[in-house]
Amino acid sequence: MIVEQRASTGEKLEIMRIRYLVLAMLFTLAACTSGETPTAGTATPGTAVIGTSTITNFLPITAPGATSAGDRLLTGILYQPLFSYQHKTPTKYSLDTLRSLAEVTNVSEDGLTYTIALRNRSWSDGIPITTYDIELWWRLILANKENWRGYHQGRIPDTITSLTITDPMTFTVTTDKPYDPNWFVGNELAHVIPLPQHIWDPDNIANTPAGAARLYADLTAAAPDAKNKFLTAVSGPYKLDNLKNGTVTLTAVDKYDGLDKPRIGTIKLQPTPDNDLGTSLTTKKLDVAMLPSATTADQVKKLQDSGFTVAPQYDWGISYLSFNFNNKTSLPLLEQTYIRKSLQRLINQDNLIKNSWSGEARKGCDVLPTAPNASDNPCPPTVAYDLQAAKQELAQHGWQQHGADMVCTESAKCGEGIAPNTKLTFTVVATKNSPAIRELEQLRDEFAQAGITLTINQVPDAVAVMSDCARTARQCEWDLGLATTPLSWVFPTYPSGEHILATNSAANFGGFSNPQADELIAKTYQSATPDSLATYSNFINERQPVLWLPQPPVRYIAYPKNLNGVDNDAPLIPQNWSTP
Known part of the structure; x- marks a missing residue:
């Protein structure tokens, strides 16, 4: 829904000419009167050559699966997003205030409406960047969300009920329900990219869904062409x-x-x-x-x-092994929190970092990521490596080490469904020849010190196997899974857990499900509850639904x-x- 009504095509071109002339004069006046307004500068001579993957798309709006890392690097340089983010120093909404094109000036008391003001910036042809460039992005995405690379069901644009143009420099967005502003600004509005409306849609055909669909098709068709007409003006340096x-x-x-x-x-x-x-x-x-x-x-x-x-x-992410709670055969073992915690205590992260990652990795201890420039703090005692403590925990629950095997000798203590003489043996699935195979081989040796057998099953695509188990209950003959490396999950700006640990979420490959966890996860992004992330983190870490691994550089x-x-x-x- 767009609240503002736009002029007819016949009137629009003249209105646009007047609008841009007025804005250009206002920008010039602001530059003369405000010490904070940037002025154009001259680049120093020189050339830098960067190695990238092959570039096949030159526009910032693409269909699913149509972009490479090189594409994203290029379009990020040419077209600046509405908001840029950083994690080095605390700022409101984690915004990079130097590079962001706008600021959030107000959030309504009911938490539904965000007022956003653009800064005085221009396109490379000198035309001011205005809210009409935001509106073009909104119309294109709203009419073509199923064909947009950034779309996930229930996320932007689904979270927004209206975008309203207040004036050429101010607009509001109203959400479908209250969200934590840190989550909404950091994760949802991160997708917004001003698009040069005066170049891409001078005739305002995107004013209707059908017109927006036609324009989107033209853009996606033109994206692979480095000489396409839409590249006339950019917002980047x-x-x-x-x-x-x-x-x-x-x-x-x-x-x-x-x-x-x-x-x-x-x-x-x-x-x-x-x-x-x-x-x-x-x-x-x-x-x-x-x-x-x-x-x-x-x-x-x-x-x-x-x-x-x-x-x-x-990167802003975490590494972990997922327990497979969909494996009915191993479920009696995996359901025991004490077993999961004992396995965590057997992971010597110092050794893994030294021998598997050439000394370059950080300890992973939490469901929340560590800032990229943070020092490497030690893990808390409940997570830190302690072979004797792990053995002691198992012994208290009816397990004894007989030679090379850890065996359940008192089934009443071992847990419901665990038969006498059951051995602690697990299979971990990982992608063949992954850099993390060295890590898993070392982990296998560390588990063996406690009489626990870890078998490594290398498959062509671990994500495919784990996803198949989670979605269809096929290929579930594994107990632990390493989905991706070097990180299991990279967060957007705000590290809520709805994608990785909420029941039936897209990347919850292990099938972890806990109603209280779901409630706490929802609170991290659906309300501005103080300390909601810390409460969620403490709850998850206490239940150990995954095994934390070192976080190597990406x-x-x-x-x-x-x-x-x-x-x-x-x-x-x-x-x-x-x-x-």
């Missing part, structure tokens, strides 16, 4: 210059008026396979590369000896030592880079 032999060349926008003005004049995005990144750096074909998480210490040292800074990058960033302004704890932000 760089614009597309050319595409040659797969390499995308970007040049600094002369009229860019963001506070993060580009300091390097030219950026090149050069498709490079992962296994060629190191060689391409040392042979000076690349300046900057994002190396895979499986990069070894020897590879890092070689690059460092060649004059590169190489730094691990940690990648390594490598760049020349004389390249300044690179943030080791953030995604690539090339406008911040400079050379002496």
Whole structure:
């Protein structure tokens, strides 16, 4: 539902011309009267070549499954989102106040309506960015959500009942129910990207659902074309210059008026396979590369000896093994909280970090992520490695170690459904040749010290196996599962648990289900309850529905030592880079 009524097509073009002239004059006046308003700057000379995956889409709106990491890097540089986020320092809604295009100025008392004010920013052709550019995004997504890569049922645009244009610089959104503003601003509004309405829809055909569908089809069809007409104006610090032999060349926008003005004049995005990144750096074909998480210490040292800074990058996520509560055969064992907790105490994360991740990983102890730049704090005693405590816990519940096996000798203490002489044996499923296989092999040895057998079943796609079990009860002959590496789950800005641990949620591959947990998870995003995340975290950690693993870096960033302004704890932000 759009509250504001727009002018007819015949009247609209003249109205647009007047609107933009007036706004341009207002922006000029604001620049003269406000010390906080950014002014256009000149980029310093120089070129940085970045290794990427092949780029196949040049527009920020795409169909499901149609984008690569290279596509997302490119479109993120060309088209800035409404809000940018960071986790280094506490800010309201975790906003990156330097790069965000707007601010939330008010949330209504009933928690339903958000007032959002745009900052004085312009497109690369000098036309002001206005709320009509937000409205175009809204119309396109609302009419085409099933064909939009960012859509998940029950999420934006489903969470918004109306978007209302107040004036060219202010709009409101009204939600279908009250949400925690941290969740709504951080996770839902993160999808909003201003789109240049004066270029993409000058005739306002998106004013109707049918027109928005036609325009969306035109955009998705044009996205793979580097010369498509929609690329005329961008909001980011760089614009597309050319595409040659797969390499995308970007040049600094002369009229860019963001506070993060580009300091390097030219950026090149050069498709490079992962296994060629190191060689391409040392042979000076690349300046900057994002190396895979499986990069070894020897590879890092070689690059460092060649004059590169190489730094691990940690993401906003967690790593864990899922217990398979859908495995009816093993369920009597997996239902026992004391068994799950004992297994956690057998995980020597210090050794895993040293031997499986070349010393580069952080301890994982919680359902909530650790800030990328945080120090590595020790896990609490209830989670920390303690072989004797784990054995003692099992002994108190009727288990004894007979040689190489931990055996239930007192079934009344072991738990309901556990027969006498049952052995603690588990099968873990993981993707074949995954970097985490080394970790699981070491874990197998650590479990063996307590008489527990861990069998590693390597399959072509662990996610497919685990998902099949969760959805159809097929392929359930596993007890523990490692879905993805290096992280099991990467959160959006606000780390609520509705996707991973709520009953029947999309990534709840282990089938964990607890009504009280569902209630606490809902509170983390459906209300602004104080300490809701901490309460949810404490409840989950007490019940141990997963086994926490170290959190390795998701990648390594490598760049020349004389390249300044690179943030080791953030995604690539090339406008911040400079050379002496």
